[in-house]
Amino acid sequence: MNTRMRRAAVAVAATAMAVSLAACGSAKQAEGTNEETKSSGSATGDAVKIGLLLPENQTARYEKFDQPLIEKKVKELTGGKGEVVYANAKQDATVQNSQVDAMITNKVDVLIIDAVDSKAIAGSVKKAKDAGIPVVAYDRLAEGPIDAYTSFDNEEVGRVQGKALLEALGDKAKSGQIVMMNGSVTDPNAALFKKGAHSQLDGKVTVGKEYDTKEWKPENANGNMEAAISALGKDKIVGVYSANDGMAGGIITALKSAGVSPLPPVTGQDAELAGVQRIVAGEQFMSVYKPYAPEAEAAAAMAVALAKGEKLDSIAKSKVDSPTTQGVPSVLVPVVSLTKANIKDTVVKDGVYTVEEICAGKYAADCAKVGLK
Structure with a gap:
């Protein structure tokens, strides 16, 4: 750590x-x-x-x-x-x-x-x-x-996500466009996440499409992402700000279905088991761990x-x-930024998930690559 x-x-x-x-x-x-x-x-x-x-x-x-x-x-x-x-x-x-x-x-x-x-x-x-x-x-x-x-601190959640996305993009930040998938307008936290993220991203990336995702549903994020890919072109999207892990799952499914490879960095939040597994597999860049x-x-x-x-x-x-x-x-x-580097020191150490849960089935090989055992 x-x-x-x-x-x-x-x-x-x-x-x-x-x-x-x-x-x-x-x-x-x-x-x-x-x-x-x-x-x-x-x-x-x-x-x-x-x-x-x-x-x-x-x-x-x-x-x-x-x-x-x-x-x-x-x-x-x-x-x-x-x-x-x-x-x-x-x-x-x-x-x-x-x-x-x-x-x-x-x-x-x-x-x-x-x-x-x-x-x-x-x-x-x-x-x-x-x-x-x-x-x-x-x-x-x-x-x-x-x-x-x-x-x-919900603005800090957005700042952590925005900083992580910029870190993942590196010198590619201006080479294309990002998509922002914010949460539901009925949730006041979503506005704070969005504000925090924009405080880090504005002026450093080009936001090609931005959505407020109804009810935080993964299927709605999936539909929004499909629309963004159609509008921007699959080769023009260099990163995706996703406000939580559930939506990140829907976003990544849309990217895969469109044949986007390699996948651009995608953020998340909540450290859901599926999100942590996607991080281990290299499909999702990060999540925000909220104890x-x-x-x-x-x-x-x-x-x-x-x-x-x-x-x-x-x-x-x-x-x-x-x-x-x-x-x-x-x-x-x-809150804590969760990446491959600190899974063991956060969700595993705190007893949220066991290594066996994270590394089950097809994720065993990915876990071995990142030293999670």
Whole structure:
């Protein structure tokens, strides 16, 4: 691991330790501010009931990592007495709003919401607040009177992707055009990734085509990439900015189908198993590894604290402004650029995947070439 990677890993570990050791605390707040509010958190002792609403199951992370990590941390913080009530909206904002109604009826003490649509959820967030239920915005900065927020530095994610793409292109950066495959416009993180990437790429590459990809779906990215190849010509594309790994898979399929060889460098995000395997195989240049444990543990710690009516000062060291709420207590987790060079020191070391999982089947020979064993 190089010095930069080692520092990033130390920062992640420190964040996780801070969350684990934090005495759970909370916030009292009113709509539109995080300064002073009516009392929130009605649970008695450790017997808290926390509603967890995740946005979709197209991306592997949510049900493989986020859900079990949050459930585990809630149990740990409450001596096994806390309960997590889970629902997945499967990328439907209307369904997620109905799920909030159900959670209110179920009388949860706190809601953790990863919004399908950050704007469409605002009314439901207010309903929860009016019912005395604090809301923790998870991974995406939801609108409405949220009480806390945890995510990654999302502009930094885009910067990391943009820097990596420039590194991969080298002196070929101006020799052709790149395609930018951004995420869904309903996800506020997508705009931040896009902004961060443009801050690195603008003036250094020529963007031939740029798309905001509906619902982050790989098949939509595949269709966009096919259109870009048709418009620009397969020999004119020198690189592809893909905002996440799922879309990178659809992009790479389109490039292969068009007979593009060698494949241009393609970025990604989320360190999905398929993405890591494509990196090992040389089909995808990089991904952004976002350690889910610190993010999930922060959400659980803030939720338990809010349920008990405690303060968040010992957990949330940052404040973030949403379009509707100022000074939201926040935990922002650092990210790492994942390439062939540091797979063992990141996702393997942290127990996200085993070498056997990554190197299964046809990837065994590729793993041997990069020394992954």
